[in-house]
Amino acid sequence: MSQKHIVEARGIHKHFGPLHVLKGVDLEVKERELVFIIGPSGSGKSTLLRCLNRLEEPTSGSVMVDGIDMLSPKTDINHARQRIGMVFQSFNLYPHMTALGNVTLALRKVAGKSRAEAEAIARQALERVGLADRADHTPGQLSGGQQQRVAIARSIALEPRVMLFDEPTSALDPELVGSVLEVMRSLRESGMTMIVVSHEMGFARNAADRVVFMDNGLIVEQGPPAAIFETPAHERTRAFIGQIQRH
Amino acid sequence: MGGWDRFVDTFFNAKVMEKYLPDILSGVVVTIELALLIVVSGLAAGLALALLRSLGVRPLNWLIVFVVDLFRSLPPLVIIVLMYFGLPYAGPSPSGFVSTWLSLALVLMAFSEEIFWAGITSIPRGQWEASRSTGLSYSQTLFNVILPQAFRLTIPPLTNRTIAITKGTALGTVVAVTEILGQASSAVSNSYNPSPLMMGAAAYIVLFLPVVVAARWIEAKFAWKR
Numbered sequence: 001m002s003q004k005h006i007v008e009a010r011g012i013h014k015h016f017g018p019l020h021v022l023k024g025v026d027l028e029v030k031e032r033e034l035v036f037i038i039g040p041s042g043s044g045k046s047t048l049l050r051c052l053n054r055l056e057e058p059t060s061g062s063v064m065v066d067g068i069d070m071l072s073p074k075t076d077i078n079h080a081r082q083r084i085g086m087v088f089q090s091f092n093l094y095p096h097m098t099a100l101g102n103v104t105l106a107l108r109k110v111a112g113k114s115r116a117e118a119e120a121i122a123r124q125a126l127e128r129v130g131l132a133d134r135a136d137h138t139p140g141q142l143s144g145g146q147q148q149r150v151a152i153a154r155s156i157a158l159e160p161r162v163m164l165f166d167e168p169t170s171a172l173d174p175e176l177v178g179s180v181l182e183v184m185r186s187l188r189e190s191g192m193t194m195i196v197v198s199h200e201m202g203f204a205r206n207a208a209d210r211v212v213f214m215d216n217g218l219i220v221e222q223g224p225p226a227a228i229f230e231t232p233a234h235e236r237t238r239a240f241i242g243q244i245q246r247h
Numbered sequence: 248m249g250g251w252d253r254f255v256d257t258f259f260n261a262k263v264m265e266k267y268l269p270d271i272l273s274g275v276v277v278t279i280e281l282a283l284l285i286v287v288s289g290l291a292a293g294l295a296l297a298l299l300r301s302l303g304v305r306p307l308n309w310l311i312v313f314v315v316d317l318f319r320s321l322p323p324l325v326i327i328v329l330m331y332f333g334l335p336y337a338g339p340s341p342s343g344f345v346s347t348w349l350s351l352a353l354v355l356m357a358f359s360e361e362i363f364w365a366g367i368t369s370i371p372r373g374q375w376e377a378s379r380s381t382g383l384s385y386s387q388t389l390f391n392v393i394l395p396q397a398f399r400l401t402i403p404p405l406t407n408r409t410i411a412i413t414k415g416t417a418l419g420t421v422v423a424v425t426e427i428l429g430q431a432s433s434a435v436s437n438s439y440n441p442s443p444l445m446m447g448a449a450a451y452i453v454l455f456l457p458v459v460v461a462a463r464w465i466e467a468k469f470a471w472k473r
């Protein structure tokens with residue numbers, strides 16, 4: 001093993017009642033790697049991400065993140081989740097708090113920082129996403145792109161070892177997408193390990209180390225972006241990529 | 248005596264009012280005590296039930312829903328009468344004051360549980376997920392993220408209910424509670440003059456108007472820019 005795997009998910013199955021949504025997924029991610037997950041709607045991309053931080057309980061399989069067995073009942077899940085940032089399609093900022101309040105909440109309640117420490121860290125995180133001057137704004141006073149960057153700041157303030165992005169730009173107006181991708185690019189340059197579900201093919205091409213194509217609850221194929229986009233091995237991948245690129 | 252004078256002499260008779268003012272005032276004290284007890288215990292119990300219900304334990308939730316529906320459908324007067332005249336057959340014999348307090352507190356508990364519960368469930372799942380994904384526990388999420396948002400939605404219906412149910416303290420007269428209305432009506436029968444009733448009405452206004460105003464203030468305070 002040349003490089004340590006920071007995420008190791010093996011044999012993940014997930015059932016929702018009669019629905020078999022993940023049918024034995026293996027995913028390994030190396031430190032500092034940016035993995036892109038693509039696939040048709042309903043193929044299980046979000047569910048897979050949510051199994052990694054146990055927002056969703058896999059029916060079977062194992063998930064190791066940064067050496068922690070995420071599914072063991074002995075694991076302090078709240079402690080473990082600090083190491084795994086998650087960014088959602090719909091931002092999910094707390095509307096009753098300012099941007100600063102959004103970022104400091106977990107720092108104070110989970111990481112145990114004092115208010116002053118938490119605010120100093122939060123201001124730095126907001127600075128990193130280019131929103132130092134918006135600390136006192138509530139989500140309602142921010143654009144979608146700004147809200148998503150606050151959400152990213154909320155995650156990175158906890159210094160996670162890996163970040164999960166679930167369609168971070170799909171709820172944004174086209175002109176606001178760039179600012180969020182910019183922040184993600186700078187995160188990548190700082191060496192953050194990232195797993196990104198997204199259909200931003202341009203971003204995938206020049207930022208991703210690996211693209212994973214999922215269909216119907218399974219990983220169909222994976223490889224470097226150029227290989228997956230230019231010379232996919234499977235018919236289903238080819239059809240999906242063709243469909244995406246026509247848009 | 249002209250019509251107007253006769254009207255004033257009948258409904259705002261100074262001598263009668265002076266004589267019965269102390270009675271009305273003591274009624275005011277009893278009403279305030281009752282109202283505070285009902286509001287505090289009713290809302291606390293309602294919130295506690297809603298929080299219990301959010302744990303999602305099936306049999307417990309069935310029980311909560313049954314209790315809540317029961318006390319929402321019974322007329323408050325029936326509960327008071329049952330508690331005062333019926334409960335002694337089963338052992339405890341609460342006073343009129345305690346019967347009124349507990350009955351109205353149970354009714355407020357039932358209505359406020361539904362309102363709190365509606366508030367909690369109306370908060371999008373994404374709020375839970377964002378909070379839990381940063382490592383906050385279930386209860387930390389509930390108290391820091393969900394309830395502050397839920398409270399904002401519950402304040403208008405909650406204040407309406409609270410005021411309506413607290414005014415039900417007047418029902419205490421049937422079980423000999425000497426609150427405002429009780430004092431006023433016995434003063435009316437003793438003096439053969441309706442002036443004490445006017446004093447009672449004034450007392451209710453003086454008592455409840457500030458509550459209504461305070462409710463508006465709280466509503467404004469809890470509103471945040473979307």
Ligand SMILES: Nc1ncnc2c1ncn2[C@@H]1O[C@H](COP(=O)(O)OP(=O)(O)OP(=O)(O)O)[C@@H](O)[C@H]1O
Pocket residue numbers: 016019021039040041042043044045046047048
């Ligand atoms: N909580 C749930 N209960 C029941 N079914 C669910 C639940 N969450 C997801 N599903 C189902 O699981 C399947 C996979 O959903 P998932 O959200 O993982 O797909 P996805 O690949 O992220 O799709 P999209 O691109 O539309 O976001 C879908 O059929 C979905 O309806």
Ligand SMILES: [Mg+2]
Pocket residue numbers: 045046047166
């Ligand atoms: Mg999805």
